[in-house]
Amino acid sequence: MAVASQSVLKGTGIGQGVAVGPVARMSPPPAVPAEQSSTLTPEEETARVQEAIQTVAADLTARGQAAGGQAQEVLEAQVMMAQDPTVSEAVAAQVSAGTTGEYAVHAAFGEVAETLQALGGYLGERAADLHDVAIRVIAALRGEPAPGVPDPGHPFVLVAQDLAPADTALLDLDKVLALVTIEGGPTSHTAILARGKGITAVVGAKEAAGLNDGDEVIVDAASSEVVTNPSQEQKDRAAERIAQREAAQAAPITDGALADGTEVPLLANLGNPEHAAEAVELGAEGVGLFRTEFLFLSSDSAPSVAEQRQSYQQLLEAFPGKKVVVRALDAGADKPLPFLNDAEEENPALGLRGLRALLTNEEVLRDQLTALAEADRATEADLWVMAPMVSTVEETETFAKFAHQHGLKTAGVMVEVPSSALLAEQILATADFASIGTNDLTQYTMAADRLLGSVAGLQDPWHPAVLKLVREVGVAGTRTGKPVGVCGEAAADPLLAVVLVGLGVNSLSMAPAALADVRAELLHHTKEQAQAIAEAALTASTAAEALEAARAAAASHSTE
Ligand code: PEP
Ligand code: MG
16 A cells, blocks of 8 residues: 655744644745836835835734734834834935835845844844835735735645744634744744744744645644644544643633642743733733843833833732742843943853843843832732843842842842752852743753754753753752742643653743643642653653653553
8 A cells, every 4th residue: 555655844833732734835925026227216216115115014003903912013013114214214225226116125125134134133033024024015016915824715734934923913713723834933923923822833844845735734833843644543643632732721720730739830921011911811820930121122222210110010910919020131142132232242142141231231220120129019919030141149149139129029040051050059048039941041051052943953941951950950949948930931841841840840930822731731740740750851861752751651640
């Protein structure tokens, strides 16, 4: 019997979803405009371009209003990019050289995108957003519709080069079973919005370029794989997992706990107070990581104390009586801020980032702590503050001193660097708590840039080297009686969450969309079983073996 050959395409999974269905590909982008002289005057070309930009801005604004929430913010940021004076000036320079509006937009937007890309990190990822605006403006100039999501008339797995935020925001989840992109990393807007909408997605799957319309695939975000030509057995297994996930999503929301009743508070990672209500709805028992960078990202100077206080207050008001952990500004490396990180650094991830940058700009830290203390006094939440990228005991002491001086009673540190994991006991002698940032802890343990696709295979928190460091912190927490949480992406992986608890972690913080899956998995294991599963993972030699060992241990212990 002939068996269609199967391949497994690797990418980066977003969330834990799994889906089975036929592929429908996004139409390719329109042809790149040729460099041609215009028959119109530069003034006429400029007017055409301005009109096309306004049309696109209106379309993006309307899509944002229809989508709401985080998608609206992303699309509004795109509108601002389209109307940015730097972009208009670059277009004007092209047009005055006598080219067509289409070519001017292509060249000018391309130039600005290149500058963003050179900055790398968060801003680098925005180059793709700008490229999408350029395509839309060029389509408007040609009087063509912008390329959009296909509609084959049945549910499908959408395969795209990369998906523009404008398309991701309005994806019809009844039709789009899953999303696979050929380009894009875990911090692209496609990934961020997919995570927010709970879409099953695998991004950056290079070989997906070879998929054709109608090909049947399994998209497995949990294992970061797309399986082509799946067998009946694989499809049945996927269907079973889909049913289990649906049951988990529909289960009543309870506080996080293991099968034996051990409490494991499930908290939310938030980057904007606007998203607090949704987190509460999904059962967040508080906030385990509030990333304050969003307040600073779009400005060229730090926001005022009053502006900051208003945002913090809005956040705290959503969680009366609950724990809310706010992280001091984490600037540098993947989150560069021009007014804090102005030095040229060869290796910014190893440079003045996180607390190091704050201690060289003390007034920024002091203003932030002042704003937090004011917001704390005005609200009922239990505010904890923590410092990012702490690598020494001295830094811990300094941060705790600053926080206490400002009247903030609970001051802790993020454990993101192997040195602080190894010295966790000494660090916890000073800090009131530790929160493990597994994204950076993995980056620094494996010496693999978290933004670099070429070393993405090493960026795996299942690696036993990372797990051993987590254990150091867990043990230190037990010895000192201080709380230890995890707020990196690892906490959102249900089985890894069980391992983390087995290693001594007391609370887990994650994107709110992940709460239901983690809540359901914890309920399947007792504390003792979680410890045995963790032990099995720790003794593995590779990340893949650790996952396998944990799966095998979990299957043998399952209390179902
Ligand atoms: C981490 O490093 O795991 C973390 C939670 O911080 P961020 O992802 O914001 O660097
Ligand atoms: Mg980090």
